Amino acid sequence: MTSKTISLNQLVAWLNKFSELVSAQCNYLTDLDAAIGDADHGTNMVRGMTAVMNAITAAPPSTIGDLFKVVGMTLVSTVGGASGPLYGTFFLRMGVTSGAVSELNGAQLLMALNAGMEGVVARGKPLANDKTLFDALAPALHAFAISLNSCHSLSDAALAAQTAAAVGRDATASLIARKGRASYLGERSIGHIDPGSASTALLFEAFAEVFSGE
Ligand code: ADP
Numbered sequence: 001m002t003s004k005t006i007s008l009n010q011l012v013a014w015l016n017k018f019s020e021l022v023s024a025q026c027n028y029l030t031d032l033d034a035a036i037g038d039a040d041h042g043t044n045m046v047r048g049m050t051a052v053m054n055a056i057t058a059a060p061p062s063t064i065g066d067l068f069k070v071v072g073m074t075l076v077s078t079v080g081g082a083s084g085p086l087y088g089t090f091f092l093r094m095g096v097t098s099g100a101v102s103e104l105n106g107a108q109l110l111m112a113l114n115a116g117m118e119g120v121v122a123r124g125k126p127l128a129n130d131k132t133l134f135d136a137l138a139p140a141l142h143a144f145a146i147s148l149n150s151c152h153s154l155s156d157a158a159l160a161a162q163t164a165a166a167v168g169r170d171a172t173a174s175l176i177a178r179k180g181r182a183s184y185l186g187e188r189s190i191g192h193i194d195p196g197s198a199s200t201a202l203l204f205e206a207f208a209e210v211f212s213g214e
């Protein structure tokens with residue numbers, strides 16, 4: 001396990017990069033949702049992450065717990081739809097688990113991420129291969145944990161998470177949706193990437209970028 005610590009500022013940089021990526025990929029996310037949902041995932045995520053960055057800039061949180069709580073509350077109150085409560089719960093649980101600290105080590109970040117994922121599971125009840133964002137999130141955190149536990153650097157572990165999230169995203173194309181709006185399509189959802197898995201892959205693309213060189 002790496003001994004590197006992760007600062008509050010690096011976590012803000014992660015969120016900022018995620019916000020930039022969802023804005024740059026807004027049409028892509030919305031097009032994915034147009035195929036098997038209601039064509040709003042890109043605009044939902046951009047609205048949410050823009051509000052998050054505005055909130056953080058207006059009142060910079062002084063602890064990592066507060067940072068993630070603000071992120072979660074802002075996403076719940078601005079995103080709506082299925083993804084608002086899911087991403088919101090993810091960050092709220094990360095905040096509770098992180099606590100009033102100004103830095104985390106790799107093991108603590110992993111614990112916070114896993115708590116976030118448990119929140120997603122508690123709220124959305126996704127199972128593996130239900131064709132949801134969980135199909136990118138779970139493999140990403142699994143790969144991150146294995147890499148950290150093999151004494152790899154934070155940078156390598158974050159890259160492993162990014163790759164696993166992208167593989168999970170691509171694998172959703174061949175699945176039948178069993179949760180959310182896309183499930184109404186049944187077999188007609190086959191052949192399309194799940195939009196939430198695509199935004200989660202961006203979350204880990206941002207993650208790898210911010211921790212490259214660590
Ligand atoms: P909505 O479906 O309400 O329009 P979005 O389009 O913003 O909301 O988000 C849709 C995404 O939410 C899906 O692509 C899927 O990844 C995710 N999702 C929907 N329902 C669930 C669920 N029960 N568990 C996990 N993820 C879900």
Ligand code: MG
Pocket residue numbers: 033037038039040041081
């Ligand atoms: Mg939608």
